[in-house]
Amino acid sequence: xxxxxxxxxAGFGAAMARTFAGHGHRVIISGRRVERLQALAGxxxxxxxxxxxxxxxxxxxxxxLAALPxxxxxxxxxxxxxxxxxxxxxxxxxxxxxxxxxIATNCAGLVAMTRAILPSMVARGTxxxxxxxxxxxxxxxxxxxVYGATKAFVEQFTLNLRADLVGTGVRATNLAPxxxxxxxxxxxxxxxxxxxxxxxxxxxxxxxxxxxxxxAYWIATLPPHVNINNIEIMPTCQGFGPFAIxxx
Ligand code: NDP
Ligand code: 8X3
Numbered sequence: 001x002x003x004x005x006x007x008x009x010a011g012f013g014a015a016m017a018r019t020f021a022g023h024g025h026r027v028i029i030s031g032r033r034v035e036r037l038q039a040l041a042g043x044x045x046x047x048x049x050x051x052x053x054x055x056x057x058x059x060x061x062x063x064x065l066a067a068l069p070x071x072x073x074x075x076x077x078x079x080x081x082x083x084x085x086x087x088x089x090x091x092x093x094x095x096x097x098x099x100x101x102x103i104a105t106n107c108a109g110l111v112a113m114t115r116a117i118l119p120s121m122v123a124r125g126t127x128x129x130x131x132x133x134x135x136x137x138x139x140x141x142x143x144x145x146v147y148g149a150t151k152a153f154v155e156q157f158t159l160n161l162r163a164d165l166v167g168t169g170v171r172a173t174n175l176a177p178x179x180x181x182x183x184x185x186x187x188x189x190x191x192x193x194x195x196x197x198x199x200x201x202x203x204x205x206x207x208x209x210x211x212x213x214x215x216a217y218w219i220a221t222l223p224p225h226v227n228i229n230n231i232e233i234m235p236t237c238q239g240f241g242p243f244a245i246x247x248x
Pocket of ligand 1: 053082084178
């Protein structure tokens, strides 16, 4: 299989590249940090094709896809993984610029990548799109405001893809992890306050990037008649809280 992974310079994306390549598949590894892509490509050898790509920039997407060598063009699996959260403040104190960056990356970028690659999958009658959502898309929490909303978009967009793709041979999955450590997600969210990022996982045994990579691999290698619509994964240390009630 040829697997196109967005956001392969860190976290889930890098783990997915290693997992798919480790099982003998070819991976197109993309992201903005070129030196990271080169390092991963060096590690994975001929199985990996590094591609500089900013999912928020349509020209960057078009250029990246146009430059793919012919034998890398029939993409079997698109993993829309690039994404981020910025901030944990309440809505009325949050930065509109941060909100717009999350929407541009997690929603518009994911949509643009899908629109660019989906037609060739449909034309070939085969393909799998795995969109990385989040439990934050289903369960609200304080400070999750726009981040959670972007992931709710990812879930519903994926289900609507399913509606359009019935009978085409192309599959679509929303893969929604909960608390997952060992990636740069919280460092980015806390804007470089690494102590605050580490605190998120203090005293927990969170999911790992390999847990998510193995799940993505499982989804992509199921028999062609099987479509996982939506899968939610949490570490066993994570559960649900009660409704918040403000008492007088
Ligand atoms: P990381 O911060 O470790 O990795 C994020 C990746 O996204 C990086 O490779 C980064 O690459 C890439 N990225 C960000 N913006 C862009 C952009 N504009 N264009 C292209 N690539 C971009 O985070 P995770 O691996 O933890 O997160 C991956 C996905 O999983 C995200 O969508 C996140 O929302 C989701 N998720 C994470 C959870 C967690 O707890 N870790 C739980 C649930 C979901 P670069 O900066 O080089 O461009
Ligand atoms: C990341 C999981 O709980 O930090 O999507 O929002 S959470």
